[in-house]
Amino acid sequence: MSSSDILPTDFYRRDVVQVARDLIGKQLRRELPAGIAGGRIVETEAYRGADDPASHSYRGKTPRNEAMFGPPGRAYVYTIHARFCLNAVAQDDGSPCGVLIRAIEPQVGVDLMEQLRGDVKHNDLTRGPARLCEALDIDRQFDAWPLDEGRELWIEEAVEQSKPTIAVSPRIGVSQAQDRLWRFFVNGNRYVSGPRKYHSEDDGPPPR
DNA sequence: CTACCGATTGACT
DNA sequence: GTCAATCGGTAGA
Numbered sequence: 032m033s034s035s036d037i038l039p040t041d042f043y044r045r046d047v048v049q050v051a052r053d054l055i056g057k058q059l060r061r062e063l064p065a066g067i068a069g070g071r072i073v074e075t076e077a078y079r080g081a082d083d084p085a086s087h088s089y090r091g092k093t094p095r096n097e098a099m100f101g102p103p104g105r106a107y108v109y110t111i112h113a114r115f116c117l118n119a120v121a122q123d124d125g126s127p128c129g130v131l132i133r134a135i136e137p138q139v140g141v142d143l144m145e146q147l148r149g150d151v152k153h154n155d156l157t158r159g160p161a162r163l164c165e166a167l168d169i170d171r172q173f174d175a176w177p178l179d180e181g182r183e184l185w186i187e188e189a190v191e192q193s194k195p196t197i198a199v200s201p202r203i204g205v206s207q208a209q210d211r212l213w214r215f216f217v218n219g220n221r222y223v224s225g226p227r228k229y230h231s232e233d234d235g236p237p238p239r
Numbered sequence: 240c241t242a243c244c245g246a247t248t249g250a251c252t
Numbered sequence: 253g254t255c256a257a258t259c260g261g262t263a264g265a
Contacts, residue, residue: 076246085246095261112247113259131246151249161247204246224247 036188037181043103047121047128051077052215054119055197058187059135061167068140068167070157071189073220074133076202077213078118080126085205088127098175099127106184108174114161115170119178119186133160133203133214136222159224200226 038057043050052075060069078086080099087096087109098107099120107118107129118129135157137144144166148156157163164170169184178185198218201209203225216223 078246087246090262093262109246110260111245112257114247116246118246129246133246155249159247202246 037179038104038186038188040102040104040179043119043121043179044123045121047079047130048077048213050119050121051075051130051213052197054130054132054186055215055217056189056191056195058138058190059132059163059167060139060185060187061169062183063140063143063168065143066140068143070135070138072132072134072186073136073195074214074216074223076131076133076215077121078129078131078202080128083211084207085202086127086129088129092127096127099129101175104177104179106173106176106178108164108169108171108176110171111161115164116160117164117169117173131160132163134158134216134222134224135163136217136220137166154221156222158222195220198228 054072054075057072058069059072060067080086080088083089088099092100095109096107098105101120103121103123105120107120108115117132119132120129122128137157144156147168148166155162157166173184176184196218197215199212200214201212202214216227219228
């Protein structure tokens, strides 16, 4: 692996929906005291700014969501229901956008992640935004962390040659903007949270 | 200060 | 499938 495999800032400096789609298949990496852990990103969601009522940044800047207003390529870590969730900040046009990493497929340092998660079913190891953060020991210390420098916490280029089949759906846990299909996931992958088979991007509109 | 609630999870029917 | 624990962030008195 060379350092050029780390996703550069410019990767994130694009339309947030496109970034969310392109992050599927990429490799999330965490450097722990005992070694490297991580895996393949299999589920993401895009959150936009002032025009997206489901976004944390919809009602303006607060101490909590400040990282979303910062430069692209940084992390935005927030807490909900006493748990942590990881976003990658995207775009660079003054609009506070982020991509929620909802699930990864565990591939590297599985034993390390199992230790951090405790006694759970293997399938639940990293299935869900707060579960993967627990498995990788990601907390508020990584809020605004640069993801493009290849240390502690970063995202690398995909290992596989071909892109997996990507399905889309409305975002999970949000009641607003159901017409925006901004959730992306590897179709049928067992580590995807929520519906794992919805419809391919080539199909027609989703069932209501 | 108090009150409300969520981009969730895990236990349970 | 249903439901409640849990606690920091936020708004409002």
